[in-house]
Amino acid sequence: MTIIWIIILVYMLGMIGIGFYAKTKIKDSSDYHLAGRRLGPVMLAGTLAATEIGGGSSVGVASKAYGEWGLSAGWYVVSAGIAIILVSFIAPYMRRALATTVPEVIGRRYGKSSQLIASILSLIASSALTAVQITATASIVHVLTGFDVKWAIIISGAVVVFYTFLGGMWSVTLTDFVQFFIIVIGFAIAVPFAFSNAGGVEHVMNQLPKEQLGFTKIGWTTIIGFIVLYFMTFSTGQEAVQRYYSARDEKTAIWGSVMCGVLMSLYAFIPAVLGLIGLATFPNIDENSALATVSTELLPPAIAGILLSGVISATLSSASGNLLAVASVYIKDVHSSIFKKELKDEAELTASRWIVIITGMGAIGISLFSQQIIPLLVFAFTIRSTGPFAAYLLGLLVDKVTKNAGLLSIIIGTAIGIIWEYLENPYGIMAVIVGSVASLITFLIVNKIELKRGVPIAPSPYVDK
Template sequence: MATIWTIIIVYMAVMIGIGFYSKTKIKDSTDYHLAGRRLGPIMLAGTLAATEIGGGSSVGVASKAYGDWGLSAGWYVVAAGIGIFLVSFVAPYMRKAMATTVPEIIGKRYGKSSYVITSLLSILSLTLLTAVQITATATIINVLTGFSMEGAILIAGIGVVFYTYLGGMWSVTLTDFVQFFLIVFGFAIAVPFALSAAGGFDTVISNLPDEHLGFTKIGWKTIVGLIILYFMTFSTGQEAVQRYYSARNEKIAIWGSVLCAALMCIYAFIPAFIGLIAKSAFPNIEANNALATVSVELLPPLIAGLLLSGVISATLSSASGDMLGVASVYVKDIHGKYINKSLNDQSELKISKITVVITGLIAIGISLFSQQIIPLLVFAFTIRSTGPFAAYIFGLLWEKATPNAGLWSIIIGTIVGFYWQFAKEPFGMMAVVAGGTASLLTFLIVNWIDRSRGIPSSPSAYNSNKDLSS
C-alpha cells in the first residue's frame, strides 16, 4: 500500500505542477477558456478522450459490469466512441463559428429566450457531471484509505477545484494528454496481472453467472440509445464542444475527433473485464468499489499505483473540464450579457476563477447527497442535449432556420426529455431519444410554418454580432 500511495502522491504533485506551469501561459480569458485556440490533432484527441473517459467510463463501467450489465458494459464506451466519430462531421462547423460556448451559437441564431434557457440547462448539467467525477474519484480514495465516502468526496472535490482554479483549459489539456495515455496503458497491463491473481481465465469465467458474459446483454435498443445519447451530448456539451473550439483550425477539429473515437473504441471493454474479475474474486463488495478493489488486492503495487493515479487524474480532469464549462457559460452568456456588459478581459478571468470555486462547492454538495455515477451521468447528458440538440445543429448547418423553430424545439424537447426520465422511460425508450425526437420534429414543423408565413430566417452563426442582452 505504501508503494501505491507514493506513486499516487508523486503523480498528483506532477499534475498540480502542470497547473502552476499552465498558469504562466495564461495571458487572457481566451487562454483560460480555450487554450489560445492552439490545440493540434494529438492534443485535441487526448483531451477529448480524457474528458469522456472519466469516472463513468472507468469506475462506472467496472461498476456496471460487476452489477447488471456484465461484459456488455463495454458498449457504454464503444457508443461514446461512435458518437464522437459522428460529431467529427459537425466539428469543422463548430470551429468555424469562433465561439466560446454552446449557448453563444444558440443565441446568435434564435435570440434571447433560447439563449437564456440553453445557458441554464448547460450550467445545471455540467454541475451534475462535476459531482459524478468527484464521486468516482472518492470511491478510489475510500478503498485506499478507509476514509468515509464523505471525507473522500471532500478531498477529491477540493483537489480538483484547486488545480482548475490555477490553470484553466491549458491545465486541463496538458493533464488530459498525460493521463489518457497512462490510463489506457495502465488498464491494458492490469488485466493480465489481475486475471492471474484471481486464479486465471477459467476460474474467473466459472465464478460468473452465464448472463454476465453476454456481449450484448444490455440489448441493442440500449446500445443504439447510448450512441444517440452520446452523439447528441457531444454535439451540445460545453466540455466537449469547448475542446473543438480550442482546435487550431477546422481540419484539426475533424481529425482530432476521429482519432479520439478510435482510441475510445480500443479502450472500451478493458474496464468492463476488470469489473468481471472483481465479480468473480470479490462477490460481496460495493459495485462502485470494483475497480479500486481489484487494483489494491490483485495488482502489483507499481501497476496499481500507476493505474489508480491515471484513473484519479482522469476523473478529476473530467470534473475540471466540467467546471471550466460552467465558468465559460456563466461568464460569457450570463454575467457578461446581463450583469456587467462592460466586463474587461481581466475581470472576466477573475470571475471565471470565482465561478470555478462556487461550481466545485455545489458539486461537492451534490456528490455528498447522491453518490451515484452512471445514472446521474445519463441524467445530466439528457437534460442538456434533448432540447438544444436540434437548434444547435441546425444553427450551425442550416441558414434557413427561424428563431421560433429554435426556441420551441428547445422548450418541447426539454419538457419531453424531463418527463420521459421521471416516468422511468416508458416503452423502454431512453429519455434522450424521446426528447431529441420531439425536439427535432418540433424544429422542422415550426420552421416549415414560419417559412410558409414568410417569417425570415435567423442571422448566421458565423458573422452575427447581435446583442443578445437587448
C-alpha cells in the same frame, strides 16, 4: 499499499506541476477558456478522450460490469467512440463558429431567450457531471485510505477546484494528454495480472453467472440509445464542444475527433473485464469499489499505483473540464443578461475563477447527496442535450431558420425529455432519444410554417453561401 501511495503522490504532484506551468501560459480569458485556439490533432484527441474516459468510463463501467450489465458494460464506451466519430462530420462547423460556448451560438441565431434557457440547462448538467467525477474519485480514495466516503468526496472536490482554478483550459489539456495514455496503458497491463492473481481466466469464468458474460446483455436498444445520447452530448455538451472550439483549425477538429473515437473504442471493454474479475473474486463488496478493490488486492503495487493514479487524475480532469464549462457559460452567456454589463478581460478572468470555486462547492454538495455514477451521467446528458440539440446543430448547418423554431424546439424537447426520464423510459426507449426527436420535429414544423408565412430568418454567420 505504501508503494501505491508513493506512486499516486508523485503522479499527482506532477499533474499539479503541469497546472502551475499552464498558469504561466494564461495571458487573457481566451487562454483560460480556449487554450488560445492552438490545439493540434493529437492534443485534441487526447483531451477529448481523457474528458470522456473519466469516472463513468472507468469506475462506472467496472461497477456496472460487476452489477447488472456484466461484460456488455463495455458498450457504454464503444457507443461513445462511435458517437464522437460521427461528430467529426460537424466538427469543422463548430470550429468555424469561433465561439466559446454552445449557448453563445444559439443566442446569435435565435435570440437572448433561447440563449438563456440553453445556458441554464448547461449549467445544471455540467454541475451534475462535476459531481459524478468527484464521486468516482472519492470511491477510489475511500478504498485506498479507509476514509469515510463523505470526507473522501470533500477532499476530492477540493483538489479538483484548486486544479481548475490554476490553469483553465491549458491546464486541462496538458494534463489530459498525459493522463489518457497512462490510463489506457495502465488498464491494458492490469488485466493479465488481475486474471493471474485471481486464479486464471478459466477459474474466473467458472465463478461468474453465465448471463454476466453476455456480450450484448445490455440490449441493442440501450446500445443504440447510448450512441444517440453521446452523439447529442458530444455535439452540444459544453465541455466537449469547448475543445473543438480550441482546435487549431477545421481539419484539426475533424482528425482529432476521429482519433479520439478509435482510441476510446479500443479501450472500451478493459474496465468491464476488471469489474468481472472483481465480481468473481470479491462477490460481496460495493459495486462502486470494484475497480479500486481489484487494483489494490490483485495487482502488483507498482501497476496498481499507475492504474489508480491515472484513474484518479482522469476523473479529476473530467471534473475540471465540467467546472470550466460552467465558468465559460456563466461568463459568456449569463452574466451580461443579469447585470446588463460586459466584463473587461481581466475582470472576466477573475470572475471565471470565482465561478469555479462556487460551482465546485455545489458539486460537492450534489455528490454528498447522490453517489450514483452512470445514472447521474445519463440524467445530465438528457438535461443538456434533448432541447438544444436541434437548435444548435441546425443553427450551424442550415441557412434559413427562424428564431421561434429554435426557442420552441428547446422548450418542448427539454420538457418531453424530462417527463420521459421521470416516467423511467417507457417501452425501453431512452429519454434522450424521445426528447431529441421531439426537439427536431418541433423545429422543422415551426420553421416550415414561419418560412411560408414570410417570417424573417435568423442571420447565419456559419453556413457557406
